[in-house]
Amino acid sequence: MAAPNSISKTVSILIILMSFLCTKAFSQCEDATNNPCNNKSKALPLKIIGIAAILITSLIGVCLPLITRSIPALHPDRNLFVIVKAFASGIILATGFMHVLPDSFDMLRSSCLPADSPWQKFPFAGFVAMLSAIFTLMVDSMATSLYTRKNNAIVDADGGELGEEQAVINGTGGVHVHGHHHGPLKGAIGEQLLRYRVVAMVLELGIVVHSIVIGLGVGASNDVCTIKPLVAALCFHQMFEGMGLGGCILQAKYKTLKKTIMVFFFSITTPFGIALGIALSKTYKENSPSALITVGLLNASSSGLLIYMALVDLLATDFMGPKLQGSIRLQIKSYAAVLLGAGGMSLMAIWA
């Protein structure tokens, strides 16, 4: 009894999916005013339900890795923590490669842009993504070298001071020496943590563009037939992406207030996009040249950033780090987690 039921369910989901893809392909450029599914008054309540549903699922997704902190097996020193991080990194990588980059290619090569414009003659999406990856590397390396230099200067100064203080101690029995003892050690730990924090924040910015844009699409559409399946897909999308971001927020070890701000900021992006789309639905046309170019360029730059950060700052850092280099077994488990995260997020690319 259950098997035929689930098969028919799968088939109907596939049909909904195909029809969604087809309507999307046919309604290119033109105003879909003669679409029988268009119904503004019926679409609005659906969108409002969508805002609430996506807000809740985003919150669940992003909080899931954070809540697991209370589970002893997920303590930062444990193996499971490394595997959860690998899973999160896979999600971020797939967001860049499978969601944001293809979107920007679609937009900047759209047939709705004039046929003789430079957009049709040069793959700007790939070009901007590449420049953005190089730029991210530049900021990464320069910020690190500046920070290291500053830190070394402090350590050197500490060394000098320590010598002077030593002399003072010998003379008067000093009290100032405390706090300088573990200067260099503290600096090393601080640098890694600072890196994690910068990574978490930049990743959030990279993800935000995509989250707002997909929300904008729902908000601006009045197509009652596609809103329901699209909102359902976006719920999964945001939950999964939230898990990826949550994993990165987890390793940044933020204080509660900052963590709350990051969680809140991520969770409201897609609902905000929908609200913005509703407000702008008269003027905003998804397929107008200006919207295509602006959003396409934003997507291209955030895809370069996401891909660079996922590969270099998240995956390479962990896999080349001492913990994973010490155990082939753990490496294999972590690669499975990366593939699972990347595969799951790639699957979401079918819908949004």
Ligand SMILES: [Zn+2]
């Ligand atoms: Zn997506």
